[in-house]
Amino acid sequence: MTATTPSTPYxxxxxxxxDGSGRAYGDSLEIVSERLxxxxxxxxxxxxxxxxxxxxxxxxRAYALVGRNLALAEQxxxxxxxxxxxxxACFLNLAKTDYSLRTDAGLAANVNAAxxxxxxxxxxxxxxxxxxxxxxxxxxxxxxxxxxxxAPLKGLRVAPYLGCLVTRPDYDRHWTLREHPEEFDRLLSAxxxxxxxxxLRTDCCGGHMTQISPDTGLELIxxxxxxxxRLEADMLVTVCPMCQMNVDLYQAEMNHRFGTSHHxxxxxxxxxxxxxxGAEPKAVGIGTEIVSxxxxxxxxxVRAFESPAEEAAxxxxxRPSRRSAALPxxxxxxxxxxxxxxxxxxxxxxxx
Amino acid sequence: MTAAVTTEPAGTAPVPPTATTxxxxxxxxxxxxxxxxxxxxCGTCGGSCPSAADMEHTPRQLFAMVRAGMRDEVLxxxxxxxxxxxxxxxxxxxxxxxxxxxxxVLKSIADREGTTPGSAAPDFSRTFxxxxxxxxxxxxxGLVAKHYLRHYPLRLPGMAxxxxxxxxxxRMSLGIRRIRxxxxxxxxxxxxxxxxxxA
Numbered sequence: 050m051t052a053t054t055p056s057t058p059y060x061x062x063x064x065x066x067x068d069g070s071g072r073a074y075g076d077s078l079e080i081v082s083e084r085l086x087x088x089x090x091x092x093x094x095x096x097x098x099x100x101x102x103x104x105x106x107x108x109x110r111a112y113a114l115v116g117r118n119l120a121l122a123e124q125x126x127x128x129x130x131x132x133x134x135x136x137x138a139c140f141l142n143l144a145k146t147d148y149s150l151r152t153d154a155g156l157a158a159n160v161n162a163a164x165x166x167x168x169x170x171x172x173x174x175x176x177x178x179x180x181x182x183x184x185x186x187x188x189x190x191x192x193x194x195x196x197x198x199x200a201p202l203k204g205l206r207v208a209p210y211l212g213c214l215v216t217r218p219d220y221d222r223h224w225t226l227r228e229h230p231e232e233f234d235r236l237l238s239a240x241x242x243x244x245x246x247x248x249l250r251t252d253c254c255g256g257h258m259t260q261i262s263p264d265t266g267l268e269l270i271x272x273x274x275x276x277x278x279r280l281e282a283d284m285l286v287t288v289c290p291m292c293q294m295n296v297d298l299y300q301a302e303m304n305h306r307f308g309t310s311h312h313x314x315x316x317x318x319x320x321x322x323x324x325x326x327g328a329e330p331k332a333v334g335i336g337t338e339i340v341s342x343x344x345x346x347x348x349x350x351v352r353a354f355e356s357p358a359e360e361a362a363x364x365x366x367x368r369p370s371r372r373s374a375a376l377p378x379x380x381x382x383x384x385x386x387x388x389x390x391x392x393x394x395x396x397x398x399x400x401x
Numbered sequence: 402m403t404a405a406v407t408t409e410p411a412g413t414a415p416v417p418p419t420a421t422t423x424x425x426x427x428x429x430x431x432x433x434x435x436x437x438x439x440x441x442x443c444g445t446c447g448g449s450c451p452s453a454a455d456m457e458h459t460p461r462q463l464f465a466m467v468r469a470g471m472r473d474e475v476l477x478x479x480x481x482x483x484x485x486x487x488x489x490x491x492x493x494x495x496x497x498x499x500x501x502x503x504x505x506v507l508k509s510i511a512d513r514e515g516t517t518p519g520s521a522a523p524d525f526s527r528t529f530x531x532x533x534x535x536x537x538x539x540x541x542x543g544l545v546a547k548h549y550l551r552h553y554p555l556r557l558p559g560m561a562x563x564x565x566x567x568x569x570x571x572r573m574s575l576g577i578r579r580i581r582x583x584x585x586x587x588x589x590x591x592x593x594x595x596x597x598x599x600a
Contacts, residue, residue, distance in 0.1 A: 065539035070572045094581045096537040101486050102529035105508040108432035113593035114533070117586060141488075153433045159596050166592035167585035213487035227492050253451045253487040260548060261522040262483060263556070265455045269485070298563050305559060337570040339563050 059184065060122045060132045060176065061089035064139035064290070065097050070298075071290030073334025074135060077319040078181070080328050084197050085189050089133060092122050098142040101257060112156065113163035115146040120169040122176045135181040137214040137289035138256075144178040148220040180215050182288045182318065183223050186232045191239045199327040201241025205349045208247040208282035209233045210273065210315070212254055212292040227251070236318070237286060240325040245280045249273055254292040259299050267303045270296055274303065274313040283345035285315040293317060297339045314342035421470035431506045439496040440464045446490035446500055456480040457518075460490060460500060463507075476514060481507040482522035521552040534590065537580030542573050 067075035082089055095118050103111035122132050134140040150157040150173035157173050164170055185194070211233055216224045224230045228251055234244045252273060258266030273296060277285050287293045296315040304311055316338065323333035324346075335342060416428045416438050424438060440461075447459030456479060458466065463480045484504040491500050508523070517523040528547055532540040545564075549557055567573040580586060 065541070065578075069541050069574055070567065072570075072572050096580050096586055097533045097539045099533060100529065100539070101505075102526040103533065104502075104505040105482075105523075105526040106512050106530055107594060107597055108430070108506065108509060109593040109597040110590050111505075112432055113589050114586075117589055141486075149433045156433045159432070159593070162596060163589050163593035167582075167589040169585070169589070213485075213489070217488035217492050219492075228489075253485045253489075256485045256487070257525065258452065258483075258485055260545075261520060261525045262452075262455060263553070265452045265483060265485075269451055298567065301563055302556070302559055337572060339566050339570075 057129045058088035058090040058127075059129055060125060061091045062095055062098075062118060062122070062132055062134045062139060062143060063091060064134060064136040066136055066290035066294075070294045071136070071317070073320055073337045074290055074293070074317040077317060077323045077328075077333035078135060080333060081319045081322045081326065084326050085185070085193060087185070087189055090125070092118065092125060092132070095121060098139040100138050100142075109159060109163070112146055112149065112160050115142050116150070116160040116164050116171055117167065117169060118143060119147060119150075119176060120164050120171040123171055124169075126176065130176045131184070132176050132178045133181050133184050134178065135288075136291070137180065137212055138291055140178065140180045141214040144220055145218075147173060147176065147178055150174075177221070179223070180288070182211075182215060182233065182236075186236055187223065191235060194236065194322070195239050198240060198325045200325055202237075202321060202325050202349055203241050204243065205241075205321075205346065206243045206245060206281065206283045207237055207286045207321070208245050208277040208280060208284070209237055209250050210247065210277075210285045210287045210292060210296075211250050212287065212289045213251060213256075215288055216251055233288070233318070237321065240321055242321065242325075245277075245282050247277065247280060247282070249276045254289075254295040256291060256295075259295055263302075263306075266295065267299065267306050270299055270303045271307055271309070274300060274311045275309070277313050278311055282313070283348050284342055285313060286318050286321055287315055288318055290317075293338075300340050312340060312344075314338055314340045314345050316342055421468060423470045423472045423475070424468050426472075427467055427503070427506055427510070430510055431502065433499075433502070435499045435503045435506065436496060437464060437467065437498055437503050440468070440498060441496060443495060445493050445495065449489040449493050450484075451487060451489070452483045452485050456483045460484075460504075464503070467507075473516070475507065476511040476516040477518055479518040479520060479522075480504070481511070482518060482520060521548070524548070524552065534587070536577055537583050537586050538578045540577050542575055543577070545573075 063075065096114065098118065099111050099114045103114055132143060134143055150160060161170055211230065216227045216230050219227050224232065237244045249272065253269055254273065255266035255269035258269065273285065285296060293315050300311065300313065320333045320335060324330065416425055420438060427437065442461055442465060444461045447453045447461050450460060453459050458478050458480045460480065463475060463478060466475050481504040484501060486501045488501060494500060511517045512523055525548055528544055529539065532544060
């Protein structure tokens, strides 16, 4: 299948995670954006958005820091003025700064006074900041996405997880609802996945709490993973590198802390898009997650992973067979053959 | 879209003349108006907050304390540092107060005065922004190594397998990434810092 005609490029603000902890997001986005004809032109010499840390130390410096990115984006406008950010924290900081400068002339004057020291200037509102997911849903459109699907994710049960900052505060009102938006569900459905109605879809992953208050952070991760498990989801699907890192990297510590044995993979939505578009798992970064998604992806009826020993050998510890409609019963220990397709891996345990 | 009932457009509420000195101080330290003075003490913020259970004061309590002029108690409270910036309170607040921004302002005042609570939070912020000031980009490896050694040495053994995986899977770079025009960024930040102290 050929890629659609490239449109006017969007200005692209990758953020610091995209070639680091969120590398799978960056790699899969490259494949997906090409297939969708979504041209992304990186803002030259962008700097860190400051996350939530800069404003905790200095307000003016935090706004000026983001102001530099907006000014660089404004300079680079060429037929387009839309800035696309894939990371929710980057998106919030860029959108918030532009909104604050638009609505507060005093702040705009201060930020421009600071930018002037670097020979830059930003006219508030001269670029529009949008999150990658929102651009794919609203600009590219679900029909264009469906056209690219060659390997529908049939039988994959996913919990859509947006996190906080994509739909909140939503300064420019792109979303139907800010707490329970459905657009993401529709996108994942368009890929052929079985989408669970996940009530925690805009709950918090804990942000930087895993670094500064593990009690708080691990509890927030527990809620998400436990919630997805209760709904018998195969995996969480996220739109944010920070959410991915928290749920993925800290799941073992969370399990240890609470004496649980959850195994809930979390992938980026672009990775699933890539798979549905027929890309090779490795090319979209499958395997770079800490909590392996291989077993979950094997749930798919159409697209089985054929690599031998690794997946067949070790289904995760606590993985009740969701296809059993029977009352809770002790199960046989011995699962036959590959043990990957719905057979009970949790020998002897009572299904919940 | 349902129209929120507000008396004035966001950001233009004046601080009332009866405001306590501390409420004024907070308003003046904010880079942009937060509307804190319009709080009606409804408690929607604390009821919405995912980390309220770990806060010494709920956001509503903290705002009452700000208005009562309880400066020391507010600046020593862990509450602002426990804010995860999820913006649930912000979109539910009937007065459209920019609550996460209020928390950020309180953190910056506490940080300036050295009255931060004894937690790893302020130090994490400082290490994080230290890297930005030096390189223009975040430096995950340096941040994590420094922060965990200093604050969570006991978590390191448990985290080691996942950390090694991150390195092996190419998700954490040992190298530092710098922006090209670092001098320009430094000049901008320096000027912004001067504006802050003038305010």
